Amino acid sequence: DAGVTQSxxxxxxxxxxxxxxxxxxxSGHDTxxxxxxxxGQEPQFIFQYYEEEERQRGNFPDRFSGHxxxxxxxxxxxxxxxxxxxxLYLCASSLASGGSYEQYFGPGTRLTVT
Amino acid sequence: xxxVTQAQTEISVVEKxxxxxxxxxxxxxxxxxxxxxxxxxxxxxxxxxRRNSFDEQNEISGRYSWNFQKSTSxxxxxxxxxxxxxxxxxxxxxxxxxSSASKIIFGSGTRLSIRP
Numbered sequence: 001d002a003g004v005t006q007s008x009x010x011x012x013x014x015x016x017x018x019x020x021x022x023x024x025x026x027s028g029h030d031t032x033x034x035x036x037x038x039x040g041q042e043p044q045f046i047f048q049y050y051e052e053e054e055r056q057r058g059n060f061p062d063r064f065s066g067h068x069x070x071x072x073x074x075x076x077x078x079x080x081x082x083x084x085x086x087x088l089y090l091c092a093s094s095l096a097s098g099g100s101y102e103q104y105f106g107p108g109t110r111l112t113v114t
Numbered sequence: 115x116x117x118v119t120q121a122q123t124e125i126s127v128v129e130k131x132x133x134x135x136x137x138x139x140x141x142x143x144x145x146x147x148x149x150x151x152x153x154x155x156x157x158x159x160x161x162x163x164r165r166n167s168f169d170e171q172n173e174i175s176g177r178y179s180w181n182f183q184k185s186t187s188x189x190x191x192x193x194x195x196x197x198x199x200x201x202x203x204x205x206x207x208x209x210x211x212x213s214s215a216s217k218i219i220f221g222s223g224t225r226l227s228i229r230p
Contacts, residue, residue, distance in 0.1 A: 033217060042205055042220035043159070056217055088157055092218070103209075103218065105151075105159040 002027055004093050004106035012112045013081050021076040021109045025093030031055075032074040033103070034066060035090040043090055049074050050096050078111075086113045116141045116210050118221035126227040127196055135191045135224045137206030143167075148182065148189045149207040149218065159205070165189065193226075201228045 005024045013019050025032050031050045035043035045058035049068035068074045072093075078085055088110050094103040117140040127133050139148065150162040163173065165182050173180045177194045193200055206221040 035218075042222050043218075045217040045219070048217060058217065090159065104161070107156075107158045110157070 004091055004104050006089075006091050006106040006109050008109060009107070010110045010112075012114060014114055015081055015083060017081050018077065018079045019081060019111060021078075021089050021091075021111070023074045023076070023091030023093075023106060025072050025074070025091075026104050029093035029095050029104070030072050031094045031096045032068060032072065033092045033094070034074070034076045035092065036060070036085075037088040037090060037108075038084075039087070046076070081113045083113050086111060116143075116208055116219050118206050118208050118219055120206055120221035120224050122224045123222070124225045124227070126229060128229050129198055130195050132192060132194050133196050133226065135193075135204050135206070135226065137189045137191065137221060139187050139189065139206070139208050141208060141210055143210050147209040147216075149205075149209070150180065150189075150191050151205045151207060151220075152202045153205065153223070154202045162191075196228045198228045198230055201226060 004026050007022045023032055033048040034046040036046055037043040046060050046064055047057040047066055048055050049066055052068045063079045065077045066074060076089060088108045090108045091106045092103050119138045122136055125133060146167045148165045152160040152162055163180055170182050170184055179192045181190045189206060203223045203225050205223045208219045209216045
């Protein structure tokens with residue numbers, strides 16, 4: 001049973017560029033949440049996708065957008081990259097209708113903006 | 115508003131000592147979940163425990179134990195007989211609703227170093 005997978009593992013981009021990060025949820029899960037973790041900080045909630053729609057959003061600018069596909073996988077897009085976007089991006093999956101609370105995190109994508 | 119406070123930024127102990135990581139939370143919800151996660155240098159968040167707001171029983175899992183006290187809004191984590199492999203950043207976290215799909219709010223983390 002595959003857990004949450006993310007790609008790529010590492011990524012280096014230049015200021016002003018655009019980036020797309022990918023997440024495949026744990027088998028059977030239908031909800032994907034994205035978190036940003038800057039170096040030395042705690043993870044911060046970006047947004048959550050369920051039924052291909054953004055259901056919740058944290059305090060992040062519109063440069064951060066996402067998408068969820070019919071197979072429940074998700075993408076995080078960041079436009080006009082800033083140096084401050086350098087961080088570990090974590091994806092978490094869960095089952096919205098689950099009877100017990102389970103939210104699983106992937107290994108993350110480390111983004112460096114130069 | 116929901117908030118998680120981990121006042122201890124860094125803790126360093128000698129191997130085999132017991133260590134307690136403090137966590138205080140704030141929420142207006144009557145139902146909520148509390149968590150502890152471990153983050154080793156590799157970066158992956160490792161789930162340690164989940165506790166819902168209606169279950170105040172303490173829990174022990176091997177060398178790990180958790181003390182949940184609703185009266186003081188605290189959810190402390192104790193490692194008994196610490197080992198070098200316990201060195202990591204530990205996050206206490208809160209989910210504000212009784213839903214598997216609610217966002218998680220993390221504390222600022224405690225960096226634990228276990229010296230041989």
